[in-house]
Amino acid sequence: MRSAPPAETFPAHTPAAAQIFTTVLSHGPLTRLDAARRAGLSAAAVTKAVRPLLEAGYLVETPDQEARPALGRPASLVRVDGGRALFIGVKVTAGELIGVLTDLRCRIRIARHVPVPDRATEAVLTSLAELARELLAEAEELGAPVLGLGVAISGDVDRAEGVVRYSPFLDWRDVHLAELAALTTGLPVTVDNDVRALTVAEQWFGAGAGLSDFAVVTVGAGIGCGIVVHGRVISGAHGVAGEIGHVTVDPAGPPCHCGNRGCVEAIAGDAAIIRRIRETTGLEVADSAAAAALAHQGDEGAREAYARAGEAIGRGIATVANLLGPERVIISGEGLAAYDLFAEQIREAFTAAAFGSAAQCDVQTRPLPFEEWARGAAATAIQSFITPHDQRQSR
Structure with missing residues (x-):
């Protein structure tokens, strides 16, 4: 591995x-005038900002072949040179690491999966080093420098400090992951909550592109939420903004690992659905795939568990809509594999609990494989590279 971060x-x-x-x-290629309009800056400010980026090769300018000005010089288009630099993104799960090598435009060039033998920090770091080694070797073939590594992990993550405060699925507390991963890989490292990382990618390239206010809600092992307000991905003062999974929707509901009762995650997370099915049917349901299969076969207990989960998710989404008024809520996550089992309940509960015009929020589903979550991690690394710490979007 490299002994020092790139200069x-x-x-x-x-x-x-x-x-x-x-x-x-996000929107290029653009003329300088269009870039100024979209960014809300003056033409002079754009020219000043673009000049060093063009000189360093991060942006390139080409003639606009479609423009036909009556007078003066033809318009030029500015675009990001994707091949100028590479970045690594890694999504951490309890069983494996999903890694991608992206270019500067965050296009996935290579994807790799590496198993994690156990959830201990040392084991994960060993697997991370192996994955980074593979991707760095691939990067040499592409002939561009790797300028950063982004790691996306579930739980309470302090991006500014690079610390995983608490990750329930890995059983980690106060792990200084950015520092440890930098020592292990030799790269500058950004660590962020996995849903916030996915939200950055959706804001730049996905269903949130061009929207000032939207949210990403993920369903699966946990229930997560990333929030964009006035064009900024919000993490809050303590890094836990958007924890929809720990919004209480049933005070008399089942206990949650966070210490409260009736949280959305305690009702609608994969483990909660499986537990509910076991309680109501007496059957030993092995995993979420078996739970969904049982529900699809018409088992009443299994279908009731999914309906209950859908109601909790719908109430949670309504809470986000009522508080923030997003234009769109994007539902994603591995739990979408069983979405047909609780889609109706999500819609009904959302409509019933959303206040006034908040019910007009566009709620849509967007299945995204874990490679896209890893791409989100790479996006956070790109973000850290291009943005001063005190101006970072996610703060």
Whole structure:
């Protein structure tokens, strides 16, 4: 592995430069005038921000072949040179690491899966080092430098400090993962909550592109939520903004691992659904796939567990809509494999609990494989590279 992080830095550490770069990244190619309009900056500010980025090769400018100006010089288009740099993104699960090597435009070039023998920090770091080694070798073939590593992990993650405060599925507490991973891989490391990382990717390239206010809700082993308000991914003062999974929807409901009762996750997480089916049917349901199969076969207990989960998720989404008024809520996560079993209950509970015009929120589903979550981790690494720490979008 490398003994020290790369010395290369983004050539223009100003808010305007980062804003223009991300605008072109998400919506480009753009003329300078269009970039200025989208970013809300003056033409002079755009010219000043673009110049060092063009000189360093992060942006390139080409003639707009479709433009036919009556007078003056033809318009030029500015775009990000994806081959200028590479980034690694890793999604951590309890059983494996999913890693991707992306270019500067966050396009996945290579994807790899590495098993994790156990959930101990040392074992995960060993697997992470192996995965990074593989992807760095692939990067040499592509001929561009790897300038950062993003790690996405579930739970309470302090991105500013690079610390996993608590990850229930890994049983980690106060793990300084960014520091440890940097020592292990030799790369600059960004660590963030996995749903927030996915939200960054959705904001830049997915169903949230162009929206000022939206949310991503993920269903599966846990229930997560990433929030964008006025174009900024919100983490809050303590890094736990958007914890929809720990919104209480039934005070008399089942206990949650967080210490409360009746949280959305305690009713609608995979383990909660399986536990409910076991309680009501007496059957030993092995996993979520078996639970969904039982429900699809028409077992009343299994169908009741999914209906109950859908109601909890719908109430949780309504809470987000009532508080923040997003234009769109995107539902994703591995739990979408059984979405037909609780989609109706989600819609009904959301409609019943959403206040006034909040019910007009566009709720849509978007199945995303874990490679896309890893891509989100790479997006956070790109974000850290191009954005000054005190101006970062996710703070």
